[in-house]
Amino acid sequence: MTQERLYLFDTTLRDGQQTQGVDFTVEDKLRIAEALDALGIDYVEGGWPGANPTDSDFFDAAPKLKATFTAFGMTKRSGRSAANDDVLAAVLNANTPAVCLVGKTHDFHVTTALGITLDENIENISASIKHIVDQGREALFDCEHFFDGYKSNPDYALKAAKAAYDAGARWVVLCDTNGGALPAQVHIATKAVIAAGIPSSHLGIHTHNDTEHAVANSLAAVDAGARQIQGTLNGLGERCGNANLTTLIPTLLLKEPYASLFQTGVTLEGLQDLTAVSRMLDDILNRVPQKQAAFVGASAFAHKAGLHASAIMKDPTTYEHVNPEVVGNKRIVPMSNQAGQSNLRSRLMGMGLDVPKGDPRLSLILDKVKQREDQGYAYDSAQASFELLARKVLGELPTFFKVKRYRVTVERRKNKYNKTVSISEAVVVAKIGDRKVMSVSQSMDENGTDSGPINALSRALGKDLGPYQAVIDDMKLVDFKVRIINGGTEAVTRVIIDSQDGQGRHWSTVGVSANIVDASFEALLDAINWKLIRDGVTPA
Numbered sequence: 062m063t064q065e066r067l068y069l070f071d072t073t074l075r076d077g078q079q080t081q082g083v084d085f086t087v088e089d090k091l092r093i094a095e096a097l098d099a100l101g102i103d104y105v106e107g108g109w110p111g112a113n114p115t116d117s118d119f120f121d122a123a124p125k126l127k128a129t130f131t132a133f134g135m136t137k138r139s140g141r142s143a144a145n146d147d148v149l150a151a152v153l154n155a156n157t158p159a160v161c162l163v164g165k166t167h168d169f170h171v172t173t174a175l176g177i178t179l180d181e182n183i184e185n186i187s188a189s190i191k192h193i194v195d196q197g198r199e200a201l202f203d204c205e206h207f208f209d210g211y212k213s214n215p216d217y218a219l220k221a222a223k224a225a226y227d228a229g230a231r232w233v234v235l236c237d238t239n240g241g242a243l244p245a246q247v248h249i250a251t252k253a254v255i256a257a258g259i260p261s262s263h264l265g266i267h268t269h270n271d272t273e274h275a276v277a278n279s280l281a282a283v284d285a286g287a288r289q290i291q292g293t294l295n296g297l298g299e300r301c302g303n304a305n306l307t308t309l310i311p312t313l314l315l316k317e318p319y320a321s322l323f324q325t326g327v328t329l330e331g332l333q334d335l336t337a338v339s340r341m342l343d344d345i346l347n348r349v350p351q352k353q354a355a356f357v358g359a360s361a362f363a364h365k366a367g368l369h370a371s372a373i374m375k376d377p378t379t380y381e382h383v384n385p386e387v388v389g390n391k392r393i394v395p396m397s398n399q400a401g402q403s404n405l406r407s408r409l410m411g412m413g414l415d416v417p418k419g420d421p422r423l424s425l426i427l428d429k430v431k432q433r434e435d436q437g438y439a440y441d442s443a444q445a446s447f448e449l450l451a452r453k454v455l456g457e458l459p460t461f462f463k464v465k466r467y468r469v470t471v472e473r474r475k476n477k478y479n480k481t482v483s484i485s486e487a488v489v490v491a492k493i494g495d496r497k498v499m500s501v502s503q504s505m506d507e508n509g510t511d512s513g514p515i516n517a518l519s520r521a522l523g524k525d526l527g528p529y530q531a532v533i534d535d536m537k538l539v540d541f542k543v544r545i546i547n548g549g550t551e552a553v554t555r556v557i558i559d560s561q562d563g564q565g566r567h568w569s570t571v572g573v574s575a576n577i578v579d580a581s582f583e584a585l586l587d588a589i590n591w592k593l594i595r596d597g598v599t600p601a
């Protein structure tokens with residue numbers, strides 16, 4: 062069967078940048094653009110030239126991409142020609158191969174928001190797209206509020222879309238700008254656009270996720286005939302976000318009928334980098350990856366129930382809709398006090414430890430897990446700590462170093478500007494082989510703000526571990542969760558720490574103590590030891 066081409070358009074750097082709390086630097090944008098290009102995305106939209114200094118500097122940097130680099134802007138304003146519109150000129154001056162312009166296709170917005178006549182708006186669309194094409198650029202037109210407009214005044218919405226196509230737009234993109242459309246509506250309206258004379262080969266879809274239907278709406282448009290899909294990595298975007306490309310891409314490549322009917326720029330080989338790219342974006346944004354995210358989440362292939370784990374060991378397809386390795390993810394069989402030997406053996410095999418069925422040490426590990434979870438530990442959420450516990454029971458836990466003592470202090474005082482500040486300092490004394498090392502660290506960011514005692518302790522612990530330093534230098538703490546297990550003056554605290562390294566690996570460790578610092582220290586120690594084991598380090 063001949064496969065039809067589907068084109069993927071990424072707007073992470075433009076629409077995704079409108080996410081509350083997201084501010085990309087030029088370096089961030091360059092790194093993301095290169096990752097998208099390597100993944101096989103067809104179009105990378107860089108932003109709006111002239112709208113802000115970062116976007117302007119990014120376009121000046123002119124990243125070299127195989128993908129079609131695209132600038133974003135709006136149609137010309139009424140009362141002037143396209144050639145004399147300074148906003149449109151700034152977009153063209155970015156010298157990108159493609160330009161995507163947004164324009165109104167909902168009559169309400171034309172007369173209310175823009176305050177112009179419906180005919181003036183059509184003229185603005187036509188003249189702007191024609192001007193882009195006359196400059197030798199590929200033109201795309203985002204039909205803003207299209208689905209709301211089609212519901213309100215279908216004749217005008219279709220007329221506006223057709224005006225862009227007739228003026229030479231390579232792609233006419235139907236936008237669910239408010240994110241309120243549902244799949245059936247999208248399918249019907251997309252069919253109507255094709256019937257109005259815009260062929261599938263020139264039709265795109267751009268959805269928002271305000272009803273959690275952005276991915277479904279994108280697929281509904283494809284089913285109806287759209288052949289370009291716009292979206293963002295990890296579903297970034299204004300309000301509730303855009304269509305999530307980390308969900309759409311594997312769906313298109315792995316699920317029928319899309320896998321048989323269509324071909325994209327992302328290959329099955331490239332798909333194996335998807336999880337790493339998703340987590341790279343979270344790393345840039347200093348966000349904790351969403352564990353329940355489809356395909357790429359840490360829990361996307363986690364099997365906690367004993368019945369599930371037993372079946373998974375026999376045939377993974379019993380409880381997995383795709384192989385996790387296809388998208389660069391991995392299977393997890395969490396350990397908890399509900400676990401049975403099926404879970405345990407499956408988990409041990411994932412660690413590279415093949416313990417025979419019926420081995421008495423399996424019961425010892427389970428008993429230890431149940432005993433420690435009764436004390437407040439949570440191995441369901443801290444798989445790396447569970448691995449260390451299991452290795453210790455099995456006699457396969459190496460000793461890399463021993464911490465002889467540590468001290469953490471917090472001092473509140475006036476600085477030289479007579480401002481009250483707190484300063485955290487940590488001292489760690491460790492023994493590595495026959496050598497004793499002492500590390501001291503304060504917790505200060507570049508603005509001189511104290512980041513707290515746990516941060517100071519983490520810095521001190523990872524500051525000087527002699528022969529292991531090169532291995533742990535790329536480690537960083539990405540999340541820190543604290544929970545009080547019981548109340549009263551003798552409250553027990555559980556700390557779970559999420560760590561990450563330069564290879565894109567994420568792991569979680571747990572510590573429990575009546576002292577929050579001591580619980581944190583236990584989790585930090587586990588994090589370092591797990592990293593050393595996984596990197597195959599030989600104890601000094």
